[in-house]
Amino acid sequence: MAAEELPVPSTSTRRETQLLPSKGTSFLIPDKDKSFHKQYANIYFLRLxxxxxxxxxxxxxxxxxxxxDPIHVxxxxxxxxxxxxxxxxxxxxxxxxxxSVMEDIARDVRPLPFRPFRLLTAWYMIVTCQQHSIAPPPPPSKICSPDDSIMLEDESGRIRLVGARVKAAPLVTGVIIGVLGVETPNGDFEVVDICYAEMPPPTYPKEDEGAAMEVExxxxxxxxxxxxxxxxxxxADAHxxxxxxxxTGEAGGLDDAVSASHISRLVIAGNSLSTVVVAEEVDDRKARKYGYDNTTFSPHPTLSLSAILVDIGRTMPIHLLPGASDPSGSIMPQQPLPRRMFGAVSKLSTFSCETNPTYVDLAFGSRKRQLLIHSGQPLDDMFKxxxxxARRxxxxxxxxxxxHMxxxxxxxxxxxxFFHAEPFVLPNTPNLYIIGGQRKFATxxxxxxxxxxxxxxVPHFASTGTVVLVNMRTLDAKTVTLRTHRMAGGAHEDQAPTNGREPTPTPAEPDLTMSEPDLSQMEE
Known part of the structure; x- marks a missing residue:
């Protein structure tokens, strides 16, 4: 039985954008295709x-x-x-x-000597393995080195690319490129120029600015x-x-309330919940309630996030994407978080759980915009x-x-x-390309x-307090920084304890700072 949706109060003064049927690729994986019996090599053939x-x-x-007169080979x-x-x-x-997966296996497993034994007049050989207790080293922040080699491969085989041009190009595994050059006597291919697929046509062609201005x-x-x-x-509870x-228009002064009324919807680009830190279990025989031990797991983060989303969802639509720290699996594309885990907000029609990545198509007046959003894992991996x-x-x-994203x-x-088609290929150019989970704002x-x-x-909100606002008419971006002059529940840094007692906590004072992107924000 479907849950009854709660009514959402209408706000006549708030700007609205209409959600359109998406023209982008769907990242939902049907149940019949959730199988890992296929080879990954097929992805590269599909991409090429x-x-x-x-x-x-x-x-x-x-x-x-x-x-x-170069020829095509x-x-x-x-x-x-x-x-x-x-x-x-x-x-x-x-x-x-x-x-390397093979190196991980070699580190974890140590073969012991063969031990023959007699069974029913036949000799059998068995191999026993013993697990090591050696922890793997932490993953490096960069995996590049002077010993790296760049290869170009297709269905026929692989050839090594050399030359200053290819060494200077920002290339990663999986990119489809065209290279111009000559084969050297030792069998390498010396590159003199590189060609890419370049940006595809837009989903929504550029509108007539004059006609659009007459409408809104x-x-x-x-x-x-x-x-x-x-x-x-x-x-960062205060943030x-x-x-x-x-x-919701309740913070700051009148100007801040007017500014908030222009916000039509909220996009949360991943990492809404922190990484779960499981404490060591003292006694495995201890009784567990509802299938988990309440000493090693707490549902309070989910309940806190649900309360935040309920307050915002009654004011505007919300699009929630999973991220690296969210409970949605670690393989891409991440599937939507279950609505039921968010309690009351799941009954709101304005609340949408999206895949990561996802396409969102919006209409504002006579304008149509396509948004491509992901939570940052592809960019973080390529950056290594x-x-x-290197600039993100x-x-x-x-x-x-x-x-290709x-x-x-x-x-x-x-x-x-994927076996039939790869969804990460970009068939069209989006109007807005949003990448979450980054260190700082850039556009x-x-x-x-x-x-x-x-x-x-989009930067990490918990550490920066930064909200990014994008104008759906002009596609200009600016930031709002939410911070407090004093930490909630703590003393002022210049205030010292008196008479051996802690000072009375000083309430936090909100500070809203809005800024247009400057040159320091435009580039990393």
């Missing part, structure tokens, strides 16, 4: 077949007037020595520091946060309460491949030019073994005039 034609068309257009193993040619394939980074003049924003980190040992009060100084904003822009899956980013407008895209990196 999907992007080969786009890369080849750009390569022919780019290199048709190059001196030397259909397979990487068919390149001709000392002849200028170009070929399309998949990048593979051979990196000594890359995590006022702005509508969407608010984006990431990393609420509810349930962390040092939770969370300020977030609720700001979005590049030496410092440049890497996010590169994914649009590659027409997560090329390192399944090599170093866990993903589902950039990229692409030619007919396929412009606003990239927004």
């Amino acid at each position: 077949n999907a992007l080969r034609d786009s890369v080849l068309q750009n390569a022919e257009r780019k290199w048709k007037h190059v001196e030397g 259909p397979r990487v193993l068919e390149v001709v020595k000392a002849k200028l040619c170009y070929v399309v394939g998949t990048v593979y980074m051979e990196m000594p520091l890359k995590p 003049e006022e702005d509508a924003y969407i608010a984006v946060v990431s990393g609420l980190d509810v349930g962390a040992p040092s939770a 969370l309460q300020l977030l609720v009060e700001y979005l 491949y590049l030496p410092s100084p 904003l440049d890497l996010a822009e590169a994914t649009l030019r590659w027409q 997560a090329p390192t899956a399944p090599d170093t980013l866990w993903c589902h073994p 950039r407008m990229v692409g030619p005039d007919d396929r412009r895209c606003r990239i927004v990196l």
Whole structure:
């Protein structure tokens, strides 16, 4: 029996954006396809077949007037020595520091000597294994090194890419590229130029600005946060309460309330719950209630998050994406969090649990916008491949030019073994590309005039108190910083205990700071 939806109070003064049926790829995995019996190699074949034609068309257009009359070679193993040619394939980074499953198994398992024994006049050989107690080293923040090699592969085989041009290019495993060059006497391919698929056509073509201005003049924003980190040992409860009060128009003065009324909906881009820290169990025989031990698990973070979402959901629609620390599995694409786990907010029609990544299509007046949102795992994984100084904003822009949002899956980013089609390929350019779970705010407008895209990196809210606001009319981005002058429940830093007693706690004073993106925020 379906739960009855609670009525949502109407707010006539709040801007509204209409949710449209999504034209983007669906990241929902049907139950019949939730199988891991298929090989992951099929993903690379699907990716190469999907992007080969786009890369080849750009390569022919780019290199048709190059001196030397380069020829197209259909397979990487068919390149001709000392002849200028170009070929399309998949990048593979051979990196000594890359995590290896086989090394993990070798570290955990130690074979003992063979021990023969007699059974029913026959000799059998058995191997017993003993588990080690050696903890693996922490994963490195970077897996690149001077010993890395760049390969280009397709259905026929693999060839090594060399040259200053390819060494300087920001490449990661899984990118489909075209390379122009010649084969060297030792069998390598020296690259002189590189070609990508480039940004695909937009889902919604650019509208007539003059006609749109005649229909509506006022702005509508969407608010984006990431990393609420509810349930962390040092939770930012004051920031969370300020977030609720700001979005509902209860914080600050009249100007802040007017600003909040322009926010049409909220997007939470992952990491809403903190990573669960399980305490060591003292007695396994201890009785457990409802299937878990209440000394090692607490439901309070989920209840706290539900209370926050209820207050906001009565005011505006909410789109909740899972993240790396949320209980939604670790493989991409992450499936929606169960609505039932959020209690009362699950009955609101304004509350939506999304996949990670997800597409959200919105309409504001005569304008239509497509949002592509993910919680940051693909960008974090790709960032490990590049030496410092590398910019996350440049890497996010590169994914649009590659027409692929997560090329390192399944090599170093866990993903589902897709067999029929790969959803991470970008068939169209979104109007807004939102990436959560980042260290700091950054934004950039990229692409030619007919396929412009606003990239927004959303910082961790629990540590920065930053809310990102994106104008649905102009696609401009700005931030609102929520902070308190004094920590709630604590003493002022200049206040000392008197007469051996702690001072009386001073209530927190809210401070809302709104800022337009400047040059320091535009680039990392």
